[in-house]
Amino acid sequence: MAAQLKPASEAATMVRVRGLVNRFGEQVVHDGVDLDVRPGEILGVVGGSGSGKSVLMRSILGLRRPDAGSIEVLGLDARSEDPDLRRMIERNTGVLFQDGALFSSLTVGENVQVPLKEYHADLPDSWRYELALLKVKLAGLPADAINKLPSQLSGGMRKRAGLARALALDPPLLFLDEPTAGLDPIGAAAFDRLIRTLQQALGLTVFLITHDLDTLYAICDRVAVLADHKVIACAPLHEVEQLDHPWVQEYFHGPRARGARDAREGGN
Numbered sequence: 001m002a003a004q005l006k007p008a009s010e011a012a013t014m015v016r017v018r019g020l021v022n023r024f025g026e027q028v029v030h031d032g033v034d035l036d037v038r039p040g041e042i043l044g045v046v047g048g049s050g051s052g053k054s055v056l057m058r059s060i061l062g063l064r065r066p067d068a069g070s071i072e073v074l075g076l077d078a079r080s081e082d083p084d085l086r087r088m089i090e091r092n093t094g095v096l097f098q099d100g101a102l103f104s105s106l107t108v109g110e111n112v113q114v115p116l117k118e119y120h121a122d123l124p125d126s127w128r129y130e131l132a133l134l135k136v137k138l139a140g141l142p143a144d145a146i147n148k149l150p151s152q153l154s155g156g157m158r159k160r161a162g163l164a165r166a167l168a169l170d171p172p173l174l175f176l177d178e179p180t181a182g183l184d185p186i187g188a189a190a191f192d193r194l195i196r197t198l199q200q201a202l203g204l205t206v207f208l209i210t211h212d213l214d215t216l217y218a219i220c221d222r223v224a225v226l227a228d229h230k231v232i233a234c235a236p237l238h239e240v241e242q243l244d245h246p247w248v249q250e251y252f253h254g255p256r257a258r259g260a261r262d263a264r265e266g267g268n
């Protein structure tokens with residue numbers, strides 16, 4: 001029987017990870033990670049460098065085969081190698097990798113059209129172009145960016161182009177790996193606002209890896225903390241901040257955290 005995808009509104013969890021184990025040789029990265037991503041939330045994923053945030057995202061996306069555990073994405077078994085099921089998961093997930101991962105020899109518009117060509121090969125070229133233009137504008141880029149090469153854009157604009165491509169297929173589930181890394185504070189705040197606006201307007205669920213405390217305070221509904229090879233907490237920020245764990249205390253109660261918290265409180 002063909003795999004069935006539950007509508008986002010009916011899915012109890014958009015992503016469900018249980019008992020995830022990832023090892024590289026002797027190195028244990030994950031040892032029993034459990035995590036739920038709920039419909040309509042922005043979940044921030046934090047943890048020290050090397051704690052396994054990217055490996056977790058890659059496992060969920062099926063880009064890495066974990067050593068043990070189960071992963072469901074939109075109710076589908078993300079570890080399955082069934083090509084139809086893989087396509088269904090891919091079709092419903094947008095991904096913005098840290099470096100944007102744009103094809104450097106293609107224009108922004110052509111980059112956005114890559115998934116459209118793969119999944120909507122029957123659409124006339126002019127429609128695909130119009131759809132790409134819509135996504136470019138949705139991501140906050142000027143219309144003329146569509147004909148530019150990634151090398152002709154600033155870092156912030158390249159992130160937006162990557163976001164436009166991630167949104168090309170109108171996925172209900174969006175994965176963002178350090179979206180504000182490398183942006184200046186004003187650009188980063190603008191990108192945070194864009195993510196929040198799009199999430200609300202399009203009803204997206206967002207899995208967001210970040211080191212950026214401002215992003216956590218500004219837009220995340222819940223925060224998952226990766227430490228000691230596990231998710232040691234997954235809760236609203238004010239609860240996670242109180243956790244009696246050395247990394248959490250250092251991260252959330254250092255001077256940078258105070259600045260981010262004050263900025264957030266000052267903005268309200």
Ligand SMILES: Nc1ncnc2c1ncn2[C@@H]1O[C@H](COP(=O)(O)OP(=O)(O)OP(=O)(O)O)[C@@H](O)[C@H]1O
Nearest residue numbers: 024027029047048049050051052053054055056211
């Ligand atoms: N393909 C690989 N081969 C060997 N080791 C790997 C591989 N991918 C990741 N690792 C190791 O797994 C650990 C977790 O890596 P990961 O990239 O998930 O960390 P992270 O939490 O995203 O870190 P950062 O915040 O620095 O980006 C690291 O020690 C890394 O060296």
